[in-house]
Amino acid sequence: MSDIVIKAENISKLYKLGTIGSGSLRRDMQLWWEDKILNKENPNKYITGGKKIDNNEIIWALKNIDFEIKQGEALGIIGHNGAGKSTLLKILSRIVKPTEGVIRGRGRVSSLLEVGTGFHAELTGRENIFVSGHILGMKKAEILKKFDEIVDFSGVEAFIDTPVKRYSSGMYVRLAFAVAAHLEPDILIIDEVLAVGDADFQKKCLGKMNDASTKSGRTVIFVSHNLQAVSNLCPKAIWLDKGSVRSRGTSKTVINDYLSTLQKKSWKKEFTDLKNAPGNDFIKVFSVELKPQFVESSSIIDIRTPLTIKFRFYNTSDNILLAAGIHLFTLSGECIFDVSNDSLLFEKGFIDGECNIPGNFLNNGSYYISIIFVEDSSKQLYYYEECLSFDVEDYRENMNWYGDWMGYVRPKFPVILKQSK
Structure with a gap:
C-alpha cells in the first residue's frame, strides 16, 4: 500500500x-x-x-518480527530490559543488519537513540549544535535557519558560548535533545528521551513529538518504559518479550496485557491444614489475599484502584483480647502505614479480618504487606512478614508531566484556586 x-x-x-x-x-x-x-x-x-x-553460545535477540507502520502513525514499543527493543530500533535505523528478514521503507530516517551523540565537552554549546546537527544529518544552512529556535527550545541561551563541560547534566541533555528534536525526517525513531529536564521541558518534548505525527505527518516510533507517555502519544503499540511480539494492538490494550502479567506478584496465599499454615502455638494463618476493585475495564492496579486485604487465621486461645495490624511497606522497606483494630475478646476458633485501602491514596511503586497479631495491645503473638506484595501503576489524565510524582502517598486532596479581586 x-x-x-x-x-x-x-x-x-x-x-x-x-x-x-x-x-x-x-x-x-x-x-x-x-x-x-x-x-x-x-x-x-x-x-x-x-x-x-x-x-x-548463540542467542536470538529478535525472532520473526512482523509489523507495518503507515505515514503519520505513532507506534509505541514496550517491554522489559533485554526484550529486544533497542536491537529492533538499531535495525530500523540501519545501524545493524538483521540476521534474517527484511525491512522495507521509504523516506528519510532520523534516530534519537542516544541523546548527546556528537557532543564534545571542550566545545561550546554553539559549536556543539553545529557538530551534532551535522552528525545527525542536518546541513549547515538548515542548522543556521533553526539555530535560534534550537537555543530557545533548550533554554540555555545564557550559556550558549560556554563549553558544555561546565553545563549541568540537565542543561547538557536539554541542548542535545533540542538539536535532535529539530530534525525534519519522514520517520523519527525515539528511544527513552522523556527522562530529561524539568516539567516544562518534558512538556515541550512531548508536544514536539506529538506535533511530528499529528501536524507534520511524520511517522514516529517511540520506545519507553514510561507507559503513560506511550499511551498518550501512540494510538498503537507492540509488546516485545524475549525477542518476540507478545501482543499488538491499541496502546491501552497492549499496556494492560503487559502490566497484568507483571503485577500479580503475590496477591493470594492459602493453606489447607494446620501443619503447613504459617504461625505458631497461638496463631495459624490459613489465608491472606489482596483483592483489587479495578476501575473501568482495566485489569491492573493503578493509583485509582481501591484495595481490600482479607485474611483468615485460627486462634488457639480462649477468652483472649486480640488485635491484628496491617503494615504496608515500600519495596525498600519504608513503612507507609501501621493500622489495626481495637482489641476485642475472642474465643478459640477461626477469625476473619479485612482492611480497605481507598483509591487515590498510594503513589505508583512496589509494595509489600505484613500482618501482626497482638494480645491485649501489648504482647506480639505472631508476625507474618511480607505475606503479600503488589505493584501500583501510574495513571494521569489531561496532564503533560510524566516525571516522578513525589511522595509515598498520592491522595486526591482538593486544591482550590480563586481569582483575586
Whole structure:
C-alpha cells in the first residue's frame, strides 16, 4: 500500500556469545576462503536453533518480527530490559543488519537513540549544535535557519558560548535533545528521551513529538518504559518479550496485557491444614489475599484502584483480647502505614479480618504487606512478614508531566484556586 512507510518482514537478529575467530589471522583467512570461495562448512558459523559450537553460545535477540507502520502513525514499543527493543530500533535505523528478514521503507530516517551523540565537552554549546546537527544529518544552512529556535527550545541561551563541560547534566541533555528534536525526517525513531529536564521541558518534548505525527505527518516510533507517555502519544503499540511480539494492538490494550502479567506478584496465599499454615502455638494463618476493585475495564492496579486485604487465621486461645495490624511497606522497606483494630475478646476458633485501602491514596511503586497479631495491645503473638506484595501503576489524565510524582502517598486532596479581586 502506498501509505505504508515501514514494513518489517520476519526480522530476526542473532548474536554469538564468546570468542569470535580462531585467534590466528592465518587460520581466520583460511576459514574465510573455505567458507566464501570453496563453500565448505565453517565450524565457527552459527547454526539455527541455539546450538553451542566450540563453547560459543548463540542467542536470538529478535525472532520473526512482523509489523507495518503507515505515514503519520505513532507506534509505541514496550517491554522489559533485554526484550529486544533497542536491537529492533538499531535495525530500523540501519545501524545493524538483521540476521534474517527484511525491512522495507521509504523516506528519510532520523534516530534519537542516544541523546548527546556528537557532543564534545571542550566545545561550546554553539559549536556543539553545529557538530551534532551535522552528525545527525542536518546541513549547515538548515542548522543556521533553526539555530535560534534550537537555543530557545533548550533554554540555555545564557550559556550558549560556554563549553558544555561546565553545563549541568540537565542543561547538557536539554541542548542535545533540542538539536535532535529539530530534525525534519519522514520517520523519527525515539528511544527513552522523556527522562530529561524539568516539567516544562518534558512538556515541550512531548508536544514536539506529538506535533511530528499529528501536524507534520511524520511517522514516529517511540520506545519507553514510561507507559503513560506511550499511551498518550501512540494510538498503537507492540509488546516485545524475549525477542518476540507478545501482543499488538491499541496502546491501552497492549499496556494492560503487559502490566497484568507483571503485577500479580503475590496477591493470594492459602493453606489447607494446620501443619503447613504459617504461625505458631497461638496463631495459624490459613489465608491472606489482596483483592483489587479495578476501575473501568482495566485489569491492573493503578493509583485509582481501591484495595481490600482479607485474611483468615485460627486462634488457639480462649477468652483472649486480640488485635491484628496491617503494615504496608515500600519495596525498600519504608513503612507507609501501621493500622489495626481495637482489641476485642475472642474465643478459640477461626477469625476473619479485612482492611480497605481507598483509591487515590498510594503513589505508583512496589509494595509489600505484613500482618501482626497482638494480645491485649501489648504482647506480639505472631508476625507474618511480607505475606503479600503488589505493584501500583501510574495513571494521569489531561496532564503533560510524566516525571516522578513525589511522595509515598498520592491522595486526591482538593486544591482550590480563586481569582483575586
